[in-house]
Amino acid sequence: MYIYQRRQWPDFKWEAEQIAALLAEVHHRRGRLLGKMENWGFPLQEEATLQTLTTDVLKSSEIEGEILDQDQVRSSVARRLGIEVAGLIPADRDVEGVVEMMLDATQRFMEPLSDERLFGWHASLFPTGRSGMHKIVVAAWRNNTKDDPMQVVSGGMGRERVHFQAPDAEVLETEMQRLIHWFNTVDKIDPVIKAAIIHLWFVTIHPFDDGNGRIARALTDMQLARADQNRQRFYSMSAQIRIERNDYYNILEKTQKDTLDITSWLEWFLGCLNRAIIASDCLLAAVIRKATFWANPVAQSINDRQRLMLNKLLDGFHGKLTSAKWALITKTSQDTASRDIQDLMERGLLVKEPAGGRSTSYILREDEIP
Numbered sequence: 001m002y003i004y005q006r007r008q009w010p011d012f013k014w015e016a017e018q019i020a021a022l023l024a025e026v027h028h029r030r031g032r033l034l035g036k037m038e039n040w041g042f043p044l045q046e047e048a049t050l051q052t053l054t055t056d057v058l059k060s061s062e063i064e065g066e067i068l069d070q071d072q073v074r075s076s077v078a079r080r081l082g083i084e085v086a087g088l089i090p091a092d093r094d095v096e097g098v099v100e101m102m103l104d105a106t107q108r109f110m111e112p113l114s115d116e117r118l119f120g121w122h123a124s125l126f127p128t129g130r131s132g133m134h135k136i137v138v139a140a141w142r143n144n145t146k147d148d149p150m151q152v153v154s155g156g157m158g159r160e161r162v163h164f165q166a167p168d169a170e171v172l173e174t175e176m177q178r179l180i181h182w183f184n185t186v187d188k189i190d191p192v193i194k195a196a197i198i199h200l201w202f203v204t205i206h207p208f209d210d211g212n213g214r215i216a217r218a219l220t221d222m223q224l225a226r227a228d229q230n231r232q233r234f235y236s237m238s239a240q241i242r243i244e245r246n247d248y249y250n251i252l253e254k255t256q257k258d259t260l261d262i263t264s265w266l267e268w269f270l271g272c273l274n275r276a277i278i279a280s281d282c283l284l285a286a287v288i289r290k291a292t293f294w295a296n297p298v299a300q301s302i303n304d305r306q307r308l309m310l311n312k313l314l315d316g317f318h319g320k321l322t323s324a325k326w327a328l329i330t331k332t333s334q335d336t337a338s339r340d341i342q343d344l345m346e347r348g349l350l351v352k353e354p355a356g357g358r359s360t361s362y363i364l365r366e367d368e369i370p
Helices: 016-038 042-063 070-081 093-107 115-125 169-184 191-205 212-228 237-243 245-256 263-294 304-315 323-330 334-346
Strands: 151-154 161-165 350-352 361-364
Touching: 016 191, 016 212, 016 263, 042 070, 042 093, 042 212, 042 237, 042 263, 070 093, 093 115, 093 212, 115 169, 115 212, 161 245, 169 191, 191 212, 191 245, 191 263, 212 237, 237 245, 237 263, 245 263, 263 304, 304 323, 304 334, 304 361, 323 334, 334 350
Parallel strands: none
Antiparallel strands: 151 161, 350 361
16 A cells, blocks of 8 residues: 555654654754855855756756756856856756756745646656657646556566556646645745655655656755745755665655655655755865865966866866867867967966876866865
């Protein structure tokens, strides 16, 4: 029996005393983080938000096995937030759609949820009306029949394992209106607990043909933004879920086959959120590192190509940076790339990598990185 089949559904219960210490720790860490960020100047807050939202979009898609282009995501987020960054590039429709959904959830977090708003998010995720090669119902609740139930399945053909079977399509309108009403209602439930419940409740109903996980995480971010009362995002729940993906799926499956006592789910969710806030220290340290680097006077008068490539190095360039890669990424000639690199070396911002090889590669000068 799944939890939505129980008579008391969706009257969730939990042991408040059992999660009290963990909930208090989450609130303490959130408070410290938000307090610290208030002392940062607006440009640093803006950069931290850009980094966090970019990570959130990338990792939420990765959880579903979809790899998006990081530069496209960052460019799309920056454009939509009006943040001026060097080297903006066009983004594909699928990238623009995920970013549009995430920003609608986090930047308009106080606006009420509605079925039309959810349909808009779903349409943004699937602009072609297809999931991969398969045509799906877009911007509407799924309409599968009882003979073709919505199931979460793993394993190859003939060895399928059903992890979960969602409610029948005929009850979706009623189920979703009840969820939407609850989400929009001001109540006495702790706002972080409410984020955990909306996540579980939405993925249990599984109202769409595809995209339910990403929309559930957008709803979670929307509720966490309400909890923080802040459009700026400084921690990424999706990034931590990506790290703990197996545990995430296991606890969801266990909870959906259990009673309406969701204490175990809340313990896992709060623990994951706590670890996400702790992990934000690394992201914020990187923001400070970049800001300090760009405060160096010798970095002020460089061209846009150089700024783009230095930002890539600061963000963690994959592989070796050679003049050929520089020319390819900046869409310029090899001679221009060599001149750009030589200029940065003369400024003391780049050095040749000590390790030899068939091609000379370049790295940031270590004493220029705090």
